[in-house]
Every structure is written in C-alpha cells, then in structure tokens.
Amino acid sequence: MSAHPLSAPSLTRCPWLSGEATDIVARSGQQRRTRGELCDAIRAWANLPLPPDREVALYDSDPWRFTAALLGLWHAGRRVWLPGDALSETVAQLRRRHLVLLGELPGARPTPPPDAHVTLAPELSPEQDAVVLFTSGSSGEPTPIHRTLGQLEAEVAAFERHWPLAEGVVISQVSHQHTWGLTAGLLRALATSHPFGLEIVTWPETLAEWLSNVPVSALISSPPQLSRLPGSTIGMPSRGPGRIFSAAAPLDEKAAAQAETVLGSELIEIYGSSESGAIAWRRTGQDTIWQALDDVRLRSDGARTLLQSERLPRPEQWHEQADHIQLLSEHPVRFTLHGRADRIVKVAGKRVSLEGLAHHIEAFPGVLAARCLTIDHSGGRIGAVIAMAHDAIAHDHDTRRRLISDLRAHLAGAFEPVVLPRFWRFVDRLPVNAQGKLTRAMARHLFDDLDDRRQPRWLDIESPDPDQRRITLEIPERLAALEGHFPGRPIVPGIALIHWARQQAERLFDAPDRWRDMRRVRFPAPLLPGDRAVMTLSRQHDALTVSVRSHRGQHLQLRLLGVDPATEPRESS
Amino acid sequence: MADTPLTELERDVANMIIEALELEDITADDIEPEAPLFGEGLGLDSIDALELGLALQKRYGIRLDSDAEENREHFASLRQLSALVAERRSD
Numbered sequence: 001m002s003a004h005p006l007s008a009p010s011l012t013r014c015p016w017l018s019g020e021a022t023d024i025v026a027r028s029g030q031q032r033r034t035r036g037e038l039c040d041a042i043r044a045w046a047n048l049p050l051p052p053d054r055e056v057a058l059y060d061s062d063p064w065r066f067t068a069a070l071l072g073l074w075h076a077g078r079r080v081w082l083p084g085d086a087l088s089e090t091v092a093q094l095r096r097r098h099l100v101l102l103g104e105l106p107g108a109r110p111t112p113p114p115d116a117h118v119t120l121a122p123e124l125s126p127e128q129d130a131v132v133l134f135t136s137g138s139s140g141e142p143t144p145i146h147r148t149l150g151q152l153e154a155e156v157a158a159f160e161r162h163w164p165l166a167e168g169v170v171i172s173q174v175s176h177q178h179t180w181g182l183t184a185g186l187l188r189a190l191a192t193s194h195p196f197g198l199e200i201v202t203w204p205e206t207l208a209e210w211l212s213n214v215p216v217s218a219l220i221s222s223p224p225q226l227s228r229l230p231g232s233t234i235g236m237p238s239r240g241p242g243r244i245f246s247a248a249a250p251l252d253e254k255a256a257a258q259a260e261t262v263l264g265s266e267l268i269e270i271y272g273s274s275e276s277g278a279i280a281w282r283r284t285g286q287d288t289i290w291q292a293l294d295d296v297r298l299r300s301d302g303a304r305t306l307l308q309s310e311r312l313p314r315p316e317q318w319h320e321q322a323d324h325i326q327l328l329s330e331h332p333v334r335f336t337l338h339g340r341a342d343r344i345v346k347v348a349g350k351r352v353s354l355e356g357l358a359h360h361i362e363a364f365p366g367v368l369a370a371r372c373l374t375i376d377h378s379g380g381r382i383g384a385v386i387a388m389a390h391d392a393i394a395h396d397h398d399t400r401r402r403l404i405s406d407l408r409a410h411l412a413g414a415f416e417p418v419v420l421p422r423f424w425r426f427v428d429r430l431p432v433n434a435q436g437k438l439t440r441a442m443a444r445h446l447f448d449d450l451d452d453r454r455q456p457r458w459l460d461i462e463s464p465d466p467d468q469r470r471i472t473l474e475i476p477e478r479l480a481a482l483e484g485h486f487p488g489r490p491i492v493p494g495i496a497l498i499h500w501a502r503q504q505a506e507r508l509f510d511a512p513d514r515w516r517d518m519r520r521v522r523f524p525a526p527l528l529p530g531d532r533a534v535m536t537l538s539r540q541h542d543a544l545t546v547s548v549r550s551h552r553g554q555h556l557q558l559r560l561l562g563v564d565p566a567t568e569p570r571e572s573s
Numbered sequence: 574m575a576d577t578p579l580t581e582l583e584r585d586v587a588n589m590i591i592e593a594l595e596l597e598d599i600t601a602d603d604i605e606p607e608a609p610l611f612g613e614g615l616g617l618d619s620i621d622a623l624e625l626g627l628a629l630q631k632r633y634g635i636r637l638d639s640d641a642e643e644n645r646e647h648f649a650s651l652r653q654l655s656a657l658v659a660e661r662r663s664d
Contacts (some may be wrong), residue, residue, distance in 0.1 A: 202619065202623075203623070203626065203637070203644065204623075204626070205626075205636065205637050205638060224620055224623070225623075228623040228624070228626075228627060230627075230630070235636065348619075348620045377595050378594060378595040378624075379620060379624065381595075397598070397600070400598055401598045401599070401603065404598050405616075408616055416618075417612075417616065417617075417618035417619075418618045418619065418620050420616075422594075422595065422596075422597070423595075423597055424597070424598070450595070476597065477591075477597060477598065477599070477600050478591070478592075478595075478597070529600065530598070
C-alpha cells in the first residue's frame, strides 16, 4: 500500500519519487496510474528546454497532466503561474507578462513525451518560489499571490495534523488552478503519498459511482457542489468518504448538515483566502463558531482583524485581514465571522470583483453607469443595475433580449460564464439616497419582482410636481398573472393593471383604502411580457388620473375617486 | 421566435429550464429546439447543468447516469433533452 502514516507530510522531500514504481499514485473508478508513469512524466517536464529568461504559466484541466507538469517544472527550479481559467482576457494578460504558455493554454508548447533517463533532484528547497495564483481572476487587474514551497507545505501539514487522512483516494470537486483545489485536492495527496483522483468529480451521480468503486479518504469540495447533492441517501452508496472538506465560499449550515447525512461523513469547512491561505475551521453542520488552525494566531484590534500565519510571507508579523471577526476566546482561538469588508464576491466558488464587472459593463456603448450585486436567487447569481441613455434602453421583449445577449457577449471574453449577471435592470439613472449613494438595499429593491411574482419590475419614480408621479415599470416574462392569460399569446390582464395602479396610488399619495372608486376604465392596447411602460398618476382635487403608456401606445386609462374615510358615510346606499 | 414550432413536451421542458434556472428574458418560444443550451446558444453554464439535473429528477423522476460525456449529449439542445425525457420519464 502506498500510504506512509508515520512520516510527516512533505513537499520538499518529494515523496512522489520514493516507493515502488508499481505503487498506485492516481486513480479513477476504472483507471489506475503508477508511480513509475508519474515519475517518467515528471522527468520529461523537468528536462523540457525553456527560455531561461522567461517564466511559465500552466493551465491544464486534467489533474494527471497538470500534476506531472507542475512537479516537473518544480524539479527544473521553475516558479509556475497558475491562471484560474483560460479565457481570452486572461491569456492576453499572461502574454503581456511574457510568460511561456503551457498545458491547454492557446499556442502552448506540446506536452513532452515521458522520459526515463533524466535524474531528478531528490529534494526541493522550502524557499523555492513554487506558484503564483491570482486573487481575483475576474476584475480588470487580478492580483498575483506568490507561494513558496514551504508555505504550501505548511498548509498541507496543518490539514494533516488536524485531520490525518485515512487510506484511500483524495478526490476533488474543485479545480486545482485555484488555491483550495491545489493544496487540499492535489498537494495534500502528494505530500502524504495518497492517490489523487484522475478526474474532477463534478456530478453527484459520478460521485456516487466513485464512492461505490473506490475507497475515498477525503472529498475536497465547495458550496456549489455540496448544496446540489440529492436530497436523500437513495442511490448513494453506503460507504462515504473518510471526511468531506469544503472551502472557497461560505457554506450554508443546512447544506452542510444535509451533505453529512447524504454522504454519511463528517464535513469540515475551512475558512481562509487566497492571500492568507487556510485560517480556521468548523463543523458547519453542527457549529457556527470557528476555531483557528493550530499554527495561526488571530487578534481583533477594534475594527481590524490581525493575523499571524505560517502561510504568509512574514509569519512573525501581524497582517490585516479584510473580514471582520469577533473573538470569543484566545486559547484556543475561537471566533465568529461577520462579513467580508471588500466587494469581492464568489459565485459558485469563482471570485469576482463586483467593481471590475461593473467597470466592464460601463465600457459598453450607451451605458452611463453600472452597479453589480449578488442576488439570493438561482444559487446566488449576480444582478446588474445599468443606467443607460434613454434611447439605448430596451422597450420590449425582443429588444431587451438582444441587449442582454450583446452585454453577455461583451463580458464573455473577460469573465467566466457563472459570474456573468443573470438578472438585469435597466434604468435612466442609478437610484441614490440622500447622501448621493446607491446602497445595496436600494439596488436590491429593483429585483423585488423575483421575490413576488405578482409584481412588475418597479424601476424608477419621478415627481415632476407634488401632484404627479411617473413610475417606470417592466413586465417580467414570468409574471404570475400571465399564466393562462392566454396560452400561446400572453398579455397582462386588465385587473392586474388596475391593482397595480391602486397600490401605487395608496402608497404614493399616502391614503390607505382611499382610492376605492373608479371610473372610465379603458384598456386601449394589450401590455405584453417584456414591455417597458410608464405609469403616470396625476392628482386633481379629489381624483387621480392614471395612465400606462409604452412605445406601442396606451394600455390603461382610469380615474380613481377619492373617498375620504373620515367623511365617508358609514352605510353605503 | 424560433423557426420551428415546439412540440408540447418541448414546451414543457423549456418551461422547466426557465423556471429552474430563473431565466428572466427568455420564454419557451425563444428557445430554438436544435440550438445548444450551453455556451453559445442559451448561454447556460456548469452550475446550471447541476440545477437542471435536479430539476429533471423533480419534474420527471429522471436520474442522470454518471457518464459525463453522455450527459453532455443529453444537454446538447432542447430537442435532445426532450428526447431523454420522453424515453425515461417515470412521473
């Protein structure tokens, strides 16, 4: 067997080189790969002629090829840049840095054939610059983070001290191009002589198959995968992984408890960041309190959070953390986490700078200003609020769809598909509060129709004078009132329009239950899903005239009569 | 509007996709039955694929096989996905 439980985990002593050539070092449900095969592939990479004055960037979605290349390049004394994706904008940035592109990057040098004759150094230096990862692969200027071999080893060793791996394969549901997948999914297996998975296991069904066929020592995962496990143990094998580890984004407590039940294993959530590495852990299904890893010290200094860690460039110094914490005890360090201080968010585990995204949208023709925010719908996708020149704003289903499709295409070169906004709100100007700021809450209001399917999108309100309000609205394609009205050719029912008009009348001319009586109701033209329209309410004495107009004409005209509850007769005739 | 009209089942599957993924600006009639659902066509991504897997199970009682390559084929277009539903539905 290939596990050496008594030796401390190490990357510098290159445990992948020692042992029998027939040891299994990687496997899937069907395939096995041996140490001999891995060493030959590493030797080939170590011997690859590369320009001495240029650094290298590696992107390869295949764990086996990636591992061979990374280790080979380390043996050649190379520092390896690891982009989070292979999108055109990322590749352009790597080229601007004059990096030699390897693996699946466009124009990459071919993978060298296996070679049994190169001699590899049996040890590597902990001081060696090992990898450069990126904090945010999605904003205009992602920040590179350097990691020495010693820092990577410290993280792997901390995991192993806290939760020694049982016999079996380490399988991963997250990419090794990012910190979490790299250290927990791949380097930990290599440092402890456990086989790693030959595939990234994305699907719950594939996971079930792996668990049935292979003993799994650890499942390295993240919230998007764990929150989409099936709801019951039916179809899941009786043997679960030794442990489940989740990181890269906050994991919902219910999802954690559910994953523990469905997979029948303990789930450990790791809190950390690309900048600082792993910091703390908790068993999320049972406990909300975090406990620092044994080589991390934390201090809360008023508003600031300070951190000392073996994984930072100067372990003896206190480093400021972006997240706010509340310390509960110092020995051991236990704390609760209170939100991120920056506007970098994660969508399905992918980091994205909301500013960077908005900035890109602002480069689109006709866009005056843009704001992005996460929306708690469709698994925490991003919503965009975009102020546009009036003529550029879409006015019906087809023009809106084309505009969104063009915006997506505009962003697709620079961002991964999952971080592209799913929900779009177009306005004449960004709404602002008294301090001239657009708060998250105000932006979120523009998406309220997602929570209440009976409502249109209320996008803007103007008050040209004290007696008039002009409200911009859009008809969501999934508006509840459209169902069955009429199949194949949906239109907004007149009753829904009247209801909205009375709602707004009561809200804006603050008189609950006042505008009860109506006269002269007309529906000149039907309002269709996707239509953008303006509802105008004008007050004259004790009556309100309401009209709804779009570019296709008028959709509602109506007079609401004021019935003052104070003077209303108690008994109507 | 799509060039060819949708069958009743295709419309049903299209509405399932729209509901499950909370697609806002798309109606069943906007989905071209032969166009790719992922990438270029409808623009769905890997997370959507997981959501669709769950929706298929909920709506039609279909469990996807573990073969990722085969799943990619099923999810290739609305027509392909509807064919899978017609063949395997157990609701």
